Structure formats: structure tokens, C-alpha cells
Amino acid sequence: MCDANAYLYENGQEELIMESVDKVVSKHSKVYLENIYGFRKTFEGRIKELLLMDHRIILENFPHKQEL
Amino acid sequence: MCDANAYLYENGQEELIMESVDKVVSKHSKVYLENIYGFRKTFEGRIKELLLMDHRIILENFPHKQEL
Numbered sequence: 001m002c003d004a005n006a007y008l009y010e011n012g013q014e015e016l017i018m019e020s021v022d023k024v025v026s027k028h029s030k031v032y033l034e035n036i037y038g039f040r041k042t043f044e045g046r047i048k049e050l051l052l053m054d055h056r057i058i059l060e061n062f063p064h065k066q067e068l
Numbered sequence: 069m070c071d072a073n074a075y076l077y078e079n080g081q082e083e084l085i086m087e088s089v090d091k092v093v094s095k096h097s098k099v100y101l102e103n104i105y106g107f108r109k110t111f112e113g114r115i116k117e118l119l120l121m122d123h124r125i126i127l128e129n130f131p132h133k134q135e136l
Contacts, residue, residue: 002070002120024118036121047115050092050125052070053104057118 003036004055009048014058017043021057031059071104072123077116082126085111089125099127 006021007014018041023034031043049058074089075082086109091102099111117126 002072002123004070004120022119022121024120026115026117047094047118049094050115050118051090052072052092052120053090055070 001036002052002055004050004052004057006033006057006059008043008045009058009060017041017059024057029062069104070120070123072118072120072125074101074125074127076111076113077126077128085109085127092125097130 003020003022005016006018008017018033018035020035020037021033022036024047025032026047029044031045031047033041033043043059045059045061048060071088071090073084074086076085086101086103088103088105089101090104092115093100094115097112099113099115101109101111111127113127113129116128
């Protein structure tokens, strides 16, 4: 199974936001996540990094929001 | 093996740009790809979509470039 866990990177820390993610769509300022069980989440931000062999997707808020 | 192939989406078509991708880093306007054999490529654009169970990463140029 090649699903991955999605984490939000913020202030040097990672928070798990969804497990077993299959599909990710990044559109405008949103990231749409869907896992292998059909659960969905929408996240404001962008895809920062993928580590597929480690089953990891790292998301982040937009830089201008982090600076506020 | 949970690597994926990276495709560039442009004008409704997909072009394979790298096979067996493991790591992807999206920073500023660039996407850095590294595959399981250690080969690297840098791409101008962003991560559009992931279909992990299908082993697919879809990249695209920035919208303003597509409109030119």
C-alpha cells in the first residue's frame, strides 16, 4: 500500500492531519486530501514536500501567513 | 516500492519527466525531484496533484505562464 500520512509543518514542528492519504489536489490556495477509506479534508495552504518511500506528505500554510 | 512517476501537465496532456521519484521539495517557484536511484531534476512550477496508489505525481507550470 502506497498511501502516505499528511503532516502540517508549522514553526519547525509537524502535526499529523490525515492518515493513509491516497489523493491530493492543490488548487488555488487550497489542498484537497482524500484517504484510502474515502475520507476527505480540505486544507488552506500548499504541498511543501513529499517523502514517498517514508510515506510522508508535508503541507504548510502560505509563507505570508507564517510571518504574521 | 512506493516511488512514483512525475508528470508535467500542460495543455490537457501529461508528459513523463521523471520515473521512480522518492523525494519532492517545493520551494519558492521551484520543484526539486529526486528519484530512488539518486538522480535529481529541478523544475519550474508547482505540485498540482498526487495519486499515490497509482504512483503518480502531477506537476504544472504556474498558471500565469500557461496563459501566455
